Amino acid sequence: MSKAAEEQVGTSSDDGTLDEVFAFHVSLVELTESYQAKLVKAYNEDKQWSKIIGTLRKYAESQKKEKEPEPPKNIQFRLIEGLVYYQELDGRRHLCIPKSLEKKVFELAHDDNHHCGFH
Numbered sequence: 515m516s517k518a519a520e521e522q523v524g525t526s527s528d529d530g531t532l533d534e535v536f537a538f539h540v541s542l543v544e545l546t547e548s549y550q551a552k553l554v555k556a557y558n559e560d561k562q563w564s565k566i567i568g569t570l571r572k573y574a575e576s577q578k579k580e581k582e583p584e585p586p587k588n589i590q591f592r593l594i595e596g597l598v599y600y601q602e603l604d605g606r607r608h609l610c611i612p613k614s615l616e617k618k619v620f621e622l623a624h625d626d627n628h629h630c631g632f633h
Contacts, residue, residue, distance in 0.1 A: 554596045556612035563598060563612050566591055570598075 545553070557563040570593040592599045592607065599607040611619050 550595075550597060553612065553615065556614050557596075557598060560612040560614065563610065566598060567593060 557567055570589070570591060573589070574593075590601050590603075591610070592601050594607075598610040600610055601607050
């Protein structure tokens with residue numbers, strides 16, 4: 515999971531100029547069924563995520579082939595088993611966290627693992 519760019523680093527391109535590249539700190543976690551249910555509930559209560567889910571479901575209904583078909587390439591969100599993922603162009607997926615659960619997720623990743631915490 516990643517919330518935002520943690521630090522900016524530079525890399526050199528062919529012409530010798532520095533390109534902007536962001537490095538992300540990532541924690542891999544396994545979600546229990548009960549926490550997945552909390553995420554789904556929080557998506558439905560969140561104005562932004564409920565709109566995105568609605569758009570993805572409308573697209574799926576319009577396709578009438580699969581339960582969760584691949585959205586068009588210009589839509590980079592995926593709805594998989596009720597969870598929303600942001601999908602990079604290279605196929606990597608990042609779980610999207612509703613605003614109401616952000617603090618708890620970061621506490622789990624930082625405070626519970628003896629990191630400095632999330633403020």
